[in-house]
Amino acid sequence: xxxxxxxxxxxxxxxxxxxxxxxxxxxxxxxxxxxxxxxxxxxxxxxxxxxxxxxxxxxxxxxxxxxxxxxxxxxxxxxxxxxxxxxxxxxxxxxxxxxxxxxxxxxxxxxxxxxxxxxxxxxxxxxxxxxxxxxxxxxxxxxxxxxxxxxxxxxxxxxxxxxxxxxxxxxxxxxxxxxxxxxxxxxxxxxxxxxxxxxxxxxxxxxxxxxxxxxxxxxxxxxxxxxxxxxxxxxxxxxxxxxxxxxxxxxxxxxxxxxxxxxxxxxxxxxxxxxxxxxxxxxxxxxxxxxxxxxxxxxxxxxxxxxxxxxxxxxxxxxxxxxxxxxxxxxxxxxxxxxxxxxxxxxxxxxxxxxxxxxxxxxxxxxxxxxxxxxxxxxxxxxxxxxxxxxxxxxxxxxxxxxxxxxxxxxxxxxxxxxxxxxxxxxxxxxxxxxxxxxxxxxxxxxxxxxxxxxxxxxxxxxxxxxxxxxxxxxxxxxxxxxxxxxxxxxxxxxxxxxxxxxxxxxxxxxxxxxxxxxxxxxxxxxxxxxxxxxxxxxxxxxxxxxxxxxxxxxxxxxxxxxxxxxxxxxxxxxxxxxxxxxxxxxxxxxxxxxxxxxxxxxxxxxxxxxxxxxxxxxxxxxxxxxxxxxxxxxxxxxxxxxxxxxxxxxxxxxxxxxxxxxxxxxxxxxxxxxxxxxxxxxxxxxxxxxxxxxxxxxxxxxxxxxxxxxxxxxxxxxxxxxxxxxxxxxxxxxxxxxxxxx
Numbered sequence: 052x053x054x055x056x057x058x059x060x061x062x063x064x065x066x067x068x069x070x071x072x073x074x075x076x077x078x079x080x081x082x083x084x085x086x087x088x089x090x091x092x093x094x095x096x097x098x099x100x101x102x103x104x105x106x107x108x109x110x111x112x113x114x115x116x117x118x119x120x121x122x123x124x125x126x127x128x129x130x131x132x133x134x135x136x137x138x139x140x141x142x143x144x145x146x147x148x149x150x151x152x153x154x155x156x157x158x159x160x161x162x163x164x165x166x167x168x169x170x171x172x173x174x175x176x177x178x179x180x181x182x183x184x185x186x187x188x189x190x191x192x193x194x195x196x197x198x199x200x201x202x203x204x205x206x207x208x209x210x211x212x213x214x215x216x217x218x219x220x221x222x223x224x225x226x227x228x229x230x231x232x233x234x235x236x237x238x239x240x241x242x243x244x245x246x247x248x249x250x251x252x253x254x255x256x257x258x259x260x261x262x263x264x265x266x267x268x269x270x271x272x273x274x275x276x277x278x279x280x281x282x283x284x285x286x287x288x289x290x291x292x293x294x295x296x297x298x299x300x301x302x303x304x305x306x307x308x309x310x311x312x313x314x315x316x317x318x319x320x321x322x323x324x325x326x327x328x329x330x331x332x333x334x335x336x337x338x339x340x341x342x343x344x345x346x347x348x349x350x351x352x353x354x355x356x357x358x359x360x361x362x363x364x365x366x367x368x369x370x371x372x373x374x375x376x377x378x379x380x381x382x383x384x385x386x387x388x389x390x391x392x393x394x395x396x397x398x399x400x401x402x403x404x405x406x407x408x409x410x411x412x413x414x415x416x417x418x419x420x421x422x423x424x425x426x427x428x429x430x431x432x433x434x435x436x437x438x439x440x441x442x443x444x445x446x447x448x449x450x451x452x453x454x455x456x457x458x459x460x461x462x463x464x465x466x467x468x469x470x471x472x473x474x475x476x477x478x479x480x481x482x483x484x485x486x487x488x489x490x491x492x493x494x495x496x497x498x499x500x501x502x503x504x505x506x507x508x509x510x511x512x513x514x515x516x517x518x519x520x521x522x523x524x525x526x527x528x529x530x531x532x533x534x535x536x537x538x539x540x541x542x543x544x545x546x547x548x549x550x551x552x553x554x555x556x557x558x559x560x561x562x563x564x565x566x567x568x569x570x571x572x573x574x575x576x577x578x579x580x581x582x583x584x585x586x587x588x589x590x591x592x593x594x595x596x597x598x599x600x601x602x603x604x605x606x607x608x609x610x611x612x613x614x615x616x617x618x619x620x621x622x623x624x625x626x627x628x629x630x631x632x633x634x635x636x637x638x639x640x641x642x643x644x645x646x647x648x649x650x651x652x653x654x655x656x657x658x659x660x661x662x663x664x665x666x667x668x669x670x671x672x673x674x675x676x677x678x679x680x681x682x683x684x685x686x687x688x689x690x691x692x693x694x695x696x697x698x699x700x701x702x703x704x705x706x707x708x709x710x711x712x713x714x715x716x717x718x719x720x721x722x723x724x725x726x727x728x729x730x731x732x733x734x735x736x737x738x739x740x741x742x743x744x745x746x747x748x749x750x751x752x753x754x755x756x757x758x759x760x761x762x763x764x765x766x767x768x769x770x771x772x773x774x775x776x777x778x779x780x781x782x783x784x785x786x787x788x789x790x791x792x793x794x
Contacts, residue, residue, distance in 0.1 A: 132168070160179070425607055
């Protein structure tokens with residue numbers, strides 16, 4: 052009788068608890084997140100013995116980077132004096148470290164030890180021979196500079212020099228340091244890279260990989276990348292010779308001089324005097340500045356060697372630069388700007404017919420960022436540009452450089468750099484290291500988060516999740532060799548159905564009748580044909596009344612934008628509601644490959660030329676999709692959409708033929724005795740489907756798991772007497788469960 056009572060209470064509780072946790076509000080259904088707790092930077096991305104490993108420093112494994120099995124906390128043996136910060140994992144195939152047992156190749160975790168008392172960041176090791184439990188190395192730390200900002204090691208085996216190489220950041224110096232070791236235990240400093248590119252925030256979480264480019268395996272480039280707090284990823288292409296990273300000429304030309312930018316340079320201030328400008332006052336001196344002026348904070352982000360800088364004689368001086376007349380011939384005017392945030396007093400203005408029609412001020416920083424104006428309405432008119440400093444107190448100056456006429460608006464307010472993602476929520480990127488020699492692609496993933504609001508996101512099941520894995524390529528473009536990304540091919544396993552149509556004219560705002568998913572877990576691959584050069588068009592996702600997540604494209608400025616200001620729960624942090632945009636090369640067609648997953652959207656543009664990733668927090672009823680087009684019509688040339696299955700087995704939205712009851716597999720003997728071998732037999736509907744089996748105890752703790760096909764067996768030696776839950780996660784995303792009684 053007692054056992055019957057326990058079964059009645061516990062079995063539904065276990066099943067309900069698991070389902071409710073993975074089906075909780077804002078829990079993504081095909082992006083990895085842990086069962087509970089915090090997840091941040093992905094660590095130790097390793098492919099070995101047909102398993103992909105993901106650490107954070109929790110641990111999960113996968114055979115395909117789609118379906119994941121979460122493992123117990125891996126780190127053991129430390130004294131509790133430090134916090135595990137970001138790092139990496141290697142497979143020491145030659146046992147150079149000596150951590151291997153019985154000719155086993157150990158896994159070695161290399162991570163930053165952040166001392167809880169002193170804040171000193173040093174590097175430590177832990178090793179594992181079962182690839183699940185890592186033991187703390189008693190000789191830690193293995194690298195210590197007694198520095199509070201020295202973190203995030205990324206380690207690889209360098210075939211050129213037959214030794215281990217570590218890339219690690221000096222965040223405040225905006226540098227990536229390279230170290231070498233023969234055994235992972237002792238490290239020698241080799242060189243430093245940086246500062247270069249974006250330096251306005253700290254550098255973190257570096258990575259370095261070697262890739263072919265332009266689809267030619269005989270041509271390779273090294274790709275160096277790093278995070279720049281609070282939420283950006285930049286990269287550099289070049290050569291790593293075993294000692295130092297040397298950027299290629301295309302990278303240097305683009306980053307230092309803007310070579311390859313789409314447009315015509317109106318003024319780059321690379322002269323000794325202000326040629327073609329009228330000068331008033333003393334603030335700008337008689338010619339452009341060679342960077343930072345006396346008593347000024349360090350100025351960065353300008354291109355070439357000079358810029359217009361009104362800090363001559365400090366903030367007390369005033370002045371103005373006025374350009375000669377010009378005719379507006381392009382849709383946009385772009386420029387780099389920094390300095391004081393004083394509208395109308397420290398600013399750059401556009402004058403048309405003597406009237407000020409556009410103006411932009413600084414942001415109270417010395418780091419120049421891209422800003423710009425859509426000026427298409429003034430094409431053919433005569434105009435002037437003013438650069439104004441009439442403010443004589445704090446931040447009473449303005450910095451401007453690289454004024455450019457273009458048909459692509461660069462008003463994204465970022466420093467000039469090679470950016471991996473233009474959205475606000477893609478950070479701490481890591482690439483998979485292949486120790487099987489069986490991966491046929493480079494895959495990477497990142498944390499979908501932003502330190503501006505990461506601690507306050509409105510989730511109750513935990514904090515944070517990872518991006519979908521992305522395949523990475525390098526391609527030659529007019530502005531150098533660039534990163535292209537596309538969603539992992541294996542994600543197609545999650546596609547439940549297909550909706551397609553072609554040639555549909557979009558005018559105004561309308562509900563998308565052809566595709567109406569019941570939840571926000573879907574994929575859309577759409578190609579728009581631009582019928583004019585003025586339309587503003589796209590999708591409203593997660594629609595419910597006035598709530599919507601907007602993904603749009605402005606034809607006049609060639610800008611793709613995400614507007615999440617009214618996307619649902621946006622009030623939890625003032626930094627969250629915002630519009631972000633990305634410049635897109637003009638074309639008559641625009642392809643968007645879109646992944647929506649409850650709390651996020653990832654958009655791949657024109658075969659991965661640009662990517663935008665963003666969080667969102669709509670309620671569960673906000674599932675509507677609308678198309679819109681204003682200022683002209685647009686044609687949906689091709690549309691394909693799929694509802695996507697849950698990797699957690701949440702069956703909502705799965706076709707009826709795949710919804711199974713608890714009787715869909717046989718489990719015998721049941722009840723069983725300790726030590727019995729139990730057999731699982733799926734029924735005829737599930738024959739030949741691959742599945743993962745999970746076994747939970749009465750408190751919902753995972754006891755054991757394994758993967759199999761069709762029919763399999765397992766031993767009960769790990770199971771003492773009691774009531775257990777046996778859950779099977781099918782390859783199509785369905786979760787089915789059955790009680791198991793051990794006498």
